[in-house]
Amino acid sequence: MANGKHGERTAAAEAMRPHDHGDCIRRVLDEAERRASEDKVNFTPVRRHALEILLESHAAMPAYGLLKRLDAGGFGSQPPVAYRALDFLIGQGFVHKVERLNAYVACMYPHETHTPAFLICRTCRSVAETCVSPAPAALLQEARATGFAIECSVMEAEGLCRDCAPGAGAPCG
Amino acid sequence: MANGKHGERTAAAEAMRPHDHGDCIRRVLDEAERRASEDKVNFTPVRRHALEILLESHAAMPAYGLLKRLDAGGFGSQPPVAYRALDFLIGQGFVHKVERLNAYVACMYPHETHTPAFLICRTCRSVAETCVSPAPAALLQEARATGFAIECSVMEAEGLCRDCAPGAGAPCG
């Protein structure tokens, strides 16, 4: 099955097939670096390291997992360390939160502002990001009808990735 | 602004306009009762009371808010009381979890299995449920392309409801 560990097969959208993940990381990191200097925001060591950690795999990582890694890197062990880095990275659009998992994943499309959508495997917890339209048509329509102004949306589908295909029952109600 | 309190205006889909919320509650409760007996599941007092509490408003309620109310009703004060009731209600499709808020809302369409979608006001936290297709087209397409089997999906849009229309910046990154 897919497992999202660095260098192994993952189920992330563009990572369904084995790929040079080193390239993957470099590409995104370079883009982030470029965007940050362009926007004159402070891409500090802890922020950069947090992004590097999340980029190691296409799987979502919980905040406390990230914190542990940051601590190992000498950036401190208290929750605000991780949450501040995440706030920044999410603000810049370099990282997304996967609400369904309460976990965080590096954005694979940092070059464009977009509304992400995720395919989440309930078995291996791999997360595939796709880059789609701002919101499902039905929601847009309902919003128009009721005078609701959509600012951002969350689209997450849970199920089984190809590699986890056979057994078990649905996780949702 | 909309506020979702019982008997006042709310921004929930069918509740954008003032309505007889008593009818609203009765209708859903009756339907739940019917479905429960049809499915031979045990709609016990604590489960029923939990649903009644959530039905009081079209806003999402956190688990510990529900717990407090259940405790006030004599059903116990420990977290499992609320989470067990929620597990049941969600399993039956009578309640949805709003992932973005980590909060729970009574389903307004208990008569049909469906994938819910929500419009969440970031100011008044009102939640409007709409009843839509299983997943956004783009996700379905991506799923097909990668062999991912979608079992359920989450669609949540955050923004400003009509009543909260003017000021402030976006909450998302």
Add this chain to the structure above:
DNA sequence: CTTCAGAATAGTATAATATAACATTGCAGT
């Protein structure tokens, strides 16, 4: 009627996620 199995509830403890609040540092602009 008794016993047994399963569902539901009660209760305890703790895990996991997230933020508030305040102190300190370091640097850019004046």
Add this chain to the structure above:
DNA sequence: ACTGCAATGTTATATTATACTATTCTGAAG
């Protein structure tokens, strides 16, 4: 040097959720 702001350090606590064990209730089998 001073000042103002962004970032970081630190402590504490809030919020959300689950694991686990024991007990009670109820209905079906014997």
